[in-house]
Amino acid sequence: MRTDVVAALTPAVRRDELALHLIGGPYVVEAGCRRELPENSRRVLALVALRPEWLSRVTAAGRLWPGGDEHRAAGNLRSALWRMRGAGIDIIESDRSALRLRPDALVDLRLAEDWALRMIDGCPTSTDLATIGWQAHAFDLLPSWYDDWVVLERERLRQRMLHGLEAMSRLLVREARPAQAVKAAGLAVSTDPLRESAQRVLIEAHLASGQLTTARRCLHRYRAVLEAELGAAPSAELAALVG
Amino acid sequence: MTTSLRLLDGSHAVLNGRRTELPETGLRLLVLLALRDRPMTRSAAAAALWPDRPPIRAAGNLRSMLWRLDCAGCDLVESASTLLLLRAGTVVDVRDLVDRARHLIRGRPMLVDLHPSAWRRVPELLPGRDDEWLEPHRDHLRLLVRSALRTLSRHLTQSGRYAAAVEAALAAVALDPLDESARIALVVAHLAEGNLIEARRAAATYRGIALRELGVEPNQQLMALLHTAPPRPRATQA
Numbered sequence: 001m002r003t004d005v006v007a008a009l010t011p012a013v014r015r016d017e018l019a020l021h022l023i024g025g026p027y028v029v030e031a032g033c034r035r036e037l038p039e040n041s042r043r044v045l046a047l048v049a050l051r052p053e054w055l056s057r058v059t060a061a062g063r064l065w066p067g068g069d070e071h072r073a074a075g076n077l078r079s080a081l082w083r084m085r086g087a088g089i090d091i092i093e094s095d096r097s098a099l100r101l102r103p104d105a106l107v108d109l110r111l112a113e114d115w116a117l118r119m120i121d122g123c124p125t126s127t128d129l130a131t132i133g134w135q136a137h138a139f140d141l142l143p144s145w146y147d148d149w150v151v152l153e154r155e156r157l158r159q160r161m162l163h164g165l166e167a168m169s170r171l172l173v174r175e176a177r178p179a180q181a182v183k184a185a186g187l188a189v190s191t192d193p194l195r196e197s198a199q200r201v202l203i204e205a206h207l208a209s210g211q212l213t214t215a216r217r218c219l220h221r222y223r224a225v226l227e228a229e230l231g232a233a234p235s236a237e238l239a240a241l242v243g
Numbered sequence: 244m245t246t247s248l249r250l251l252d253g254s255h256a257v258l259n260g261r262r263t264e265l266p267e268t269g270l271r272l273l274v275l276l277a278l279r280d281r282p283m284t285r286s287a288a289a290a291a292l293w294p295d296r297p298p299i300r301a302a303g304n305l306r307s308m309l310w311r312l313d314c315a316g317c318d319l320v321e322s323a324s325t326l327l328l329l330r331a332g333t334v335v336d337v338r339d340l341v342d343r344a345r346h347l348i349r350g351r352p353m354l355v356d357l358h359p360s361a362w363r364r365v366p367e368l369l370p371g372r373d374d375e376w377l378e379p380h381r382d383h384l385r386l387l388v389r390s391a392l393r394t395l396s397r398h399l400t401q402s403g404r405y406a407a408a409v410e411a412a413l414a415a416v417a418l419d420p421l422d423e424s425a426r427i428a429l430v431v432a433h434l435a436e437g438n439l440i441e442a443r444r445a446a447a448t449y450r451g452i453a454l455r456e457l458g459v460e461p462n463q464q465l466m467a468l469l470h471t472a473p474p475r476p477r478a479t480q481a
Contacts, residue, residue: 052363053252054371098371117360120406148420156413159441163406194440197405226440235437 005108008134009115018091019106020049024140028089041084044077044099045092046142049107050153054098063149112138113157116164122171129172132183135165139191162188162198169201178209193225196238203241216242247334248277248319251366256319269312271376272305272327273319274368277335278380282328337368337384344391350398357399359410362392365418389418389425396428405436420452427465434468443469 006019019029028035061073118124141154165188172181185202199222206215247257254265289301392415399408409432415425426449433442
């Protein structure tokens with residue numbers, strides 16, 4: 001599956017390991033089999049997975065079942081963990097007072113953000129520039145969840161991925177691969193047509209492949225969209241790119 | 244051999260090269276000393292640990308706490324007449340974090356701290372523990388890191404590293420969604436990158452949260468940013 005973040009970014013030897021998918025998830029894949037999570041443990045797993053370290057049971061229960069009844073919240077948490085174990089999904093480590101994700105579990109969110117960071121830092125691995133496709137899905141972090149802690153994390157990943165795609169496009173232009181650069185930039189633009197930094201790399205990629213007319217058309221289209229949606233105009237720097 | 248005290252990923256000490264769990268009894272004292280870079284008088288420590296006890300009782304409690312720390316093989320605290328301090332040369336992870344944050348705030352950051360991944364995991368003091376006495380220490384630490392992240396974001400914006408600038412501001416926002424200066428840093432970073440739409444969305448998100456949580460409109464400064472020409476430093480994206 002080319003569009004799967006874990007498959008695209010994990011070396012073949014590790015693909016059989018336990019993987020947690022938060023993008024389009026949450027669900028768990030173990031030894032190639034997708035395992036659905038019991039309904040009431042999904043939120044527990046997502047909360048634990050978004051935290052980099054141990055999370056106290058009291059904090060977790062308070063976050064997931066706010067409203068004051070601590071005993072009840074603690075009971076709900078115990079039951080959610082118990083059900084997950086009952087379903088044979090052993091991905092959370094716990095002790096008497098705290099929980100964390102098993103440190104050896106692959107997490108698609110971490111893989112995606114590390115990929116984007118390598119782009120932004122300008123030091124991609126040999127395979128990083130080869131794959132384009134899974135990135136389009138990376139924006140669906142825990143889709144249709146609206147808790148504050150999810151919304152913030154989704155926005156952080158969105159910014160990281162858009163900057164990653166923009167950086168990827170610039171790297172490809174530098175490597176004289178303008179067609180792929182157009183593709184990477186196009187993905188950023190289609191994700192957010194109003195974002196100027198995405199439009200800029202798309203125009204630059206078209207210019208790098210000698211497509212001045214296409215570059216101009218991109219600018220005109222962007223100008224029209226921006227005018228219609230925001231009543232604003234592209235920056236002078238952007239306009240200057242195509243003369 | 245180095246002695247170290249680790250309070251940011253679980254809690255343990257490395258004494259003479261050997262990992263030692265920290266005894267429950269002395270933990271509060273160790274945290275108190277770890278967060279200060281100066282020695283503390285015995286009476287001040289006792290008063291901080293047992294504020295509602297008479298001084299003579301608090302002093303007794305402190306003596307017994309020190310004695311138990313020693314018994315547990317955790318001889319990390321030195322006492323010199325009336326002063327208490329961590330054993331000389333002890334490396335403390337949380338103090339390292341405090342130093343890094345202060346360097347950033349004073350505008351003398353270490354190179355590695357200019358990278359957003361250095362702040363991706365904003366560590367928490369004794370993660371997984373849920374003790375009331377810890378909260379003020381955690382708040383203090385979060386406040387310091389938040390302030391460092393805002394400074395970092397502004398610095399990165401000025402040097403044209405917009406991706407990192409946006410992330411530093413978002414990390415500060417995650418520590419406190421109502422931190423208006425962090426929200427402003429985020430809007431400024433988006434504007435400097437030329438992303439008016441992102442700036443407007445960030446401002447609208449904050450406005451929604453401020454109205455919902457505080458019942459007030461955001462500071463005029465934030466909204467005014469959206470209608471003025473943004474500063475556009477001439478620099479390349481790093």
